[in-house]
Amino acid sequence: MIYAFVKKGSFQDSVSLMIISRKLSESADVDEVSVMMGTPANKSLLEATGFWHPDFAAATPNDICAAVRTHVENPTIVELMSKQLDVELTAIALAASSGQRLPKARRWQSACDKLPDANLLLVSVAGEYAAGVAEQGLRSGKNVMMFSDNVPVADEIALKQLARENGLIVMGPDCGTAMIAGAPLAFANVLPKGNIGIIGASGTGIQELASQIALHGQGVSHAIGLGGRDLSADIGGISALSALEILTADEQSKVLAFVSKPPAPAVRQKVIAAMQTIAKPVVALFLGAKIEQRHEGNVWLASTLAEAAQLAVRLASVSEVAQNQPDVAGTKISGLYAGGTLAAEAAMLLAEQLGVETDAHHHNGVMLNTCGHLIIDLGDDVYTLGRPHPMIDPTTRSIEIEKLIKKTDVGVLLLDVVLGFGACSDPAGAVVDAVNKVRCARGEQHPLVVIATLTGTEKDPQCRSEQADALLNADIVVMNTLEEALLLACHLITRKPASSVLPRPALLDGAKVINIGLRSFALDLQSTGVPVVQYQWAPVAGGNAHLASLLKQLN
Known part of the structure; x- marks a missing residue:
């Protein structure tokens, strides 16, 4: 009943x-x-x-x-x-x-007057009205986030095209999450500030990726949502392309991370092509999609959210170091390792990034020799015949390092510094002396970036921190892992010049929001210090579509 x-x-x-x-x-x-x-x-x-x-x-x-x-x-x-x-x-x-007074307005113009520099409209009204409200925001020069769902595809296309034509972005419809300069939009988390910019289709993917990044000790610059349909064949990734452009123009975002379900094939191709024009590393996760190639230029493909977060964090760490290194004239990498296993792993990692195979025979300790890139195990028998192992006496490696005086095509040198009982009392000192000779002879026209990894502990006779300080004081980069060292080396020899400067959207300096719909969203923004006005919207003309259309024409 x-x-x-x-x-x-x-x-x-x-x-x-x-x-x-x-x-x-x-x-x-x-x-x-x-x-x-x-x-x-x-x-x-x-x-x-x-x-x-x-x-x-x-x-x-x-x-x-x-x-x-x-x-x-x-x-x-x-x-x-x-x-x-x-x-x-x-x-x-x-x-x-109750509580802190939330600025409110009952008319659109009043809302704009109360927050004249508003740059974002957050919409969570019923889907049948959301498009009209969003269009009003776009025509007032405001970006739009549409939490609302059940918006017709045709309306989404029209809104996103209108936004793109005017240098704006529509996040949504059905966009559950965005975090712009710390502003929590809809479902969001409190995150440490950092240099990883995130782009995601809808909501929890962004939240989990951002949370994993935070757990790894890195932070997020911005997180931009697209809406669940943006990467479909119908929509064509309109907002995805805008989001990539926005974060490309953002100096704070050194690494970009992109997460979504598999796009339509043509859209995926378009988005990947756009990513590859960016002079920044990009981690792309298309959940459930088969990965045939892990690395496409500056684009790294991940299989899971955890893997995407780890990759983004690693690349962010590398980017932080890379920005303090000179541009190298030489485009080749040389690795001179005292440890055989370390040489083998370095060769494997470099081969993966270059898309080549390692040396199968290891003749004369050569672990990789391709296209001018060379990784050598100096602990191989050919180097220790009648001579001490380079971990005991670093002379053999110092000689090989000094040969780089004439090999000006080598821009990056990779080294291991192995500590512990039985090893040289000051392996870092020997590396520094040899590197200084090479740099002095090559001059500023042929800079050489040297990247070292340390194997050992603070309790070792040589003391890990003291060896690290000696290297760092000689402008030798010290990375935590071989993987980071190889990423940095490849980044330096393939580093693209900065893209033509795109205008940086004012939105990235801080969201200033007119909220239409769920009042809780406005309260969350207000609690974090984000300027916000609650527009107490109601359907025009009592929801009478014909009368509303007439009123719109009169206005």
């Missing part, structure tokens, strides 16, 4: 009404209560779910429709539910008036 009543002229957001529906459904003698605004879509939903009542036919989108399903006849239930609904609505109003 369905009892029903309509509360005229009391517009509320859908989430608040869902919560009220749950609370009222807990009442005695009630099976279930459904409370919705009287929009056409909601009326169809009420009918489809068995909550329809003839009283709802005349309700407007500004009216609340309440349907009560009971298993017993109870004529007083309407009065009881109406009173409880008033109690819940009063509680919402009281909550809205």
Whole structure:
């Protein structure tokens, strides 16, 4: 049995009404209560779910429709539910008036006047009205984030094209998460600031990737949502391309991380091509997509969120170091290793990045020799015949290092410095002496970047930190792992000049938000110090589409 009543002229957001529906459904003698605004879509939903009542036919989108399903006849239930609904609505109003005062406006122009430098419109109204509200924001020069879903594809395309034509971006529809300069938009987390910029299709992918990055000790510059359909064939990645351009123009974002479900094939090709024009490393995760090649230029492909986070963090660490290194004239990498296993791993890692094979025979300790790149194990028998192992006596390696005086095509030198009992008392000192000779002879025209890894502990006779300091004081880079060392080496020899400077969107300097819909989103923004105005929107002309169209033409 369905009892029903309509509360005229009391517009509320859908989430608040869902919560009220749950609370009222807990009442005695009630099976279930459904409370919705009287929009056409909601009326169809009420009918489809068995909550329809003839009283709802005349309700407007500004009216609340309440349907009560009971298993017993109870004529007083309407009065009881109406009173409880008033109690819940009063509680919402009281909550809205408590605490820090949230700036509010009932007209669009008033909202703009209260926050004249607003650069973002956050929309969480019913999908059938979201496009019109978003268009109003775009035509006022504001970026738009659409939390709203159920927006027609044609409207999404039109909005995103309008945004792109005007140097703006539409995040959404159905965009659950964005974090712009620390501003939490919809579902968001408190994150450390850093140099990794994230682009994601919808919500939890961004949140998990950002959280994993934070767990690894790195931070996020911005996180831009696209909406669940942006990478479909219909939409064509319009906002994805805009987001890549936005973060390319952002000096703070040194590494970009992109996460989504597999795009349409043509869209994937378009997005990857755009990524490869960027002079920054990009980690791309297309969840569930088969990966045939892990590395495509500056684009690194990941299989899982955890892997994408680890890659982004590693690349961010490398980028931080790389920005303090000179541009190298030589485009070749030389690795001179005292440890055979270290030489083998360095060769493997370099081969992976270059897309080549390692040397299968290791003749004369050569672990890799291709296209001018050379990795040698100086502990090989050919180098220790009648001579001490280079870990005991570094002379052999010093001689090989000094040969680089004439090999000016080598721009990066990779080395290991191995500590411990039995090893040279000062391996770093020997490296520094040899490197200084090479740099002095080659001059500023042929700079040589030297990257070392340390194997050993603080308790070793040579003391790890003292050896590291000796290297660093000689402008020799010390990386934590061979993987980081090889990433840095390849980054330096392939580093692209900075892209033509794109105008940096003011949005990245800090979001200033007009919020339409869920008041909780505005309160979250306000709690973090983000300027925000709550636009207390309601459907124009009581939701009468024809009358609203006439009013729009008059304006």
